[in-house]
Amino acid sequence: MLVFILNAGSSSLKYQLMNPINKEVLAVGICERIGIDGILKHEFGDDQKIKIETDLPTHKEAIELVLKTLTEGEGKVIDSIDDIEAIGHRAVHGGEEFAGSVMVSDAVINKMKELIPLAPLHNPANIMGMEICQDLMPGKPNVAVFDTAFHQTMPDYAYMYPLPYEQYTKNGVRKYGFHGTSHYFVSNEAAKMLDKKHNTRIIVCHLGNGSSVSAVFDGKCIDTSMGLTPVQGLMMGTRSGDIGAGAIQYMMETEGWNIKEMLDVLNKKSGIVGISGKSSDLREVLEGAESGDDRCRLAVDMIAYIIKKYVGSFAAALDGVDALCFTGGIGENAALIREKVCAGLDYMGLNIDPVKNNKRSGEPRDISTNGSRGRIFVIPTNEEYVIANDTYKIVKGLE
Structure with a gap:
C-alpha cells in the first residue's frame, strides 16, 4: 500500500511517498516559498535529487507539481496517481475532540476549523491540504494524524492550568502538548529496547x-x-x-x-x-x-x-x-x-x-x-512512518 504523506505549512509543503508495510520510502521532498516564487526539492531512488523552480501561487499548484513529479519525468517513482491508495495528513491541533487519528470528513474539517483559534498558523494550512487532496484525488481516503492526540491521556491535574475554571469550560484553555507523533514513536521504540x-x-x-x-x-x-x-x-x-x-x-x-x-x-x-x-x-x-x-x-x-x-x-x-x-x-x-x-x-x-x-x-x-x-x-524519530501506518490501519479497518 502506498501512502502519500502531507505536511502543509503556511508557505511550505513537505511530503513523502511511503509503503508503511515495509517502511520503504519511494520519494521525499518539500515545496518552499509558496505564494512568493516557488521551489520544489525532490529526492528519490538511490540518493537522486532534483530541484524545480517555478511559480507556486497557492498550495494547489504545489500539490499538483508534486503529483506530476512523482508520476512523470526525471523524478518519476510511480506510473500513476492511481498507485497512491491513501493520503495521510499531519494535523497540528486536535483539541480535546481528537484523541487519535481519524478519517477526514466534512465533520472533521469543520471541527478543525473551530479549533483554528488554538493553532492559527497551522490548522488553516493543514485543512487546506486536506481539501486540495480531496479535490485533486477524488475518492481517495484521507486521514488526519494529530500532533496533540498522543497527549490526550494526560490526567486532568497535569493538563489543567490554575486559572479560573471557566477559562477551561468556555475557551478550552489547558495544556495540549505537541510533537505527539514523535513522542509516540520514540517511546514505543524505547519500550521495545527495554528488557x-x-x-x-x-x-x-x-x-x-x-x-x-x-x-x-x-x-x-x-x-x-x-x-x-x-x-x-x-x-x-x-x-x-x-x-x-x-x-x-x-x-x-x-x-x-x-x-x-x-x-x-x-x-x-x-x-x-x-x-x-x-x-x-x-x-x-x-x-x-x-x-x-x-x-x-x-x-x-x-x-x-x-x-x-x-x-x-x-x-x-x-x-x-x-x-x-x-x-x-x-x-x-x-x-x-x-x-x-x-x-x-x-x-x-x-x-x-x-x-x-x-x-x-x-x-x-x-x-x-x-x-x-x-x-x-x-532514537531517530520517524513521524512520517507514524502518519503512514495510522493511515494504513484506518483505511484497512484495523483500528
Missing part, C-alpha cells in the same frame, strides 16, 4: 528547532512540556519556552508592545537566537561557544539546564525512570547537550557513557554505561 514488559517509565526529549519533553508511563503520556500552544516549555530555536506572566507584562509596558508584537518576540526572536544573538541553529551556536563567544556558551548552558529540570520533574511524576530518550535534530546529533543534560543524574540511576555518547550513528542506540540502572537511548 521490561509492563509499567515502563520513559522520558522522551524531542529536541530540534521546536523542542518538548514527555513523560510516558506504560505507553501513555502522563505529562508534556508544551502547553496550549508550542511556545510553552523548553527554550527552543526562536521560542522562549516558559516565561513568567509578570515579565511579559513588564516588557509590554516598558517597550510599548501590543500583544501581537509581544507574541512575535516570544515565538520568533527568543530562545537560542535571542540569547546567543548569533543564530537559531544550535550547530552555529556550539561553534561560537567553542571559539569563546560567551553568549553562545550561555545559550548552550541554558538549553541543557532547562531540559534537565524537566527530566527531573518528569522522573518525579513517573516515580522513577527506566529510559531517558533523545530524538530530533539536536537530540540525535548534539552529544554535548546530551552530556550536559545527563551530568549528575547518577542519583536517578542514569549514567551516560562518554565514548558511546560521542559515536555517531543513524540507528537507535544505548549510550548508558553497562552498570547504569536506567537506560539512556538515542
Whole structure:
C-alpha cells in the first residue's frame, strides 16, 4: 500500500511517498516559498535529487507539481496517481475532540476549523491540504494524524492550568502538548529496547528547532512540556519556552508592545537566537561557544539546564525512570547537550557513557554505561512512518 504523506505549512509543503508495510520510502521532498516564487526539492531512488523552480501561487499548484513529479519525468517513482491508495495528513491541533487519528470528513474539517483559534498558523494550512487532496484525488481516503492526540491521556491535574475554571469550560484553555507523533514513536521504540514488559517509565526529549519533553508511563503520556500552544516549555530555536506572566507584562509596558508584537518576540526572536544573538541553529551556536563567544556558551548552558529540570520533574511524576530518550535534530546529533543534560543524574540511576555518547550513528542506540540502572537511548524519530501506518490501519479497518 502506498501512502502519500502531507505536511502543509503556511508557505511550505513537505511530503513523502511511503509503503508503511515495509517502511520503504519511494520519494521525499518539500515545496518552499509558496505564494512568493516557488521551489520544489525532490529526492528519490538511490540518493537522486532534483530541484524545480517555478511559480507556486497557492498550495494547489504545489500539490499538483508534486503529483506530476512523482508520476512523470526525471523524478518519476510511480506510473500513476492511481498507485497512491491513501493520503495521510499531519494535523497540528486536535483539541480535546481528537484523541487519535481519524478519517477526514466534512465533520472533521469543520471541527478543525473551530479549533483554528488554538493553532492559527497551522490548522488553516493543514485543512487546506486536506481539501486540495480531496479535490485533486477524488475518492481517495484521507486521514488526519494529530500532533496533540498522543497527549490526550494526560490526567486532568497535569493538563489543567490554575486559572479560573471557566477559562477551561468556555475557551478550552489547558495544556495540549505537541510533537505527539514523535513522542509516540520514540517511546514505543524505547519500550521495545527495554528488557521490561509492563509499567515502563520513559522520558522522551524531542529536541530540534521546536523542542518538548514527555513523560510516558506504560505507553501513555502522563505529562508534556508544551502547553496550549508550542511556545510553552523548553527554550527552543526562536521560542522562549516558559516565561513568567509578570515579565511579559513588564516588557509590554516598558517597550510599548501590543500583544501581537509581544507574541512575535516570544515565538520568533527568543530562545537560542535571542540569547546567543548569533543564530537559531544550535550547530552555529556550539561553534561560537567553542571559539569563546560567551553568549553562545550561555545559550548552550541554558538549553541543557532547562531540559534537565524537566527530566527531573518528569522522573518525579513517573516515580522513577527506566529510559531517558533523545530524538530530533539536536537530540540525535548534539552529544554535548546530551552530556550536559545527563551530568549528575547518577542519583536517578542514569549514567551516560562518554565514548558511546560521542559515536555517531543513524540507528537507535544505548549510550548508558553497562552498570547504569536506567537506560539512556538515542532514537531517530520517524513521524512520517507514524502518519503512514495510522493511515494504513484506518483505511484497512484495523483500528
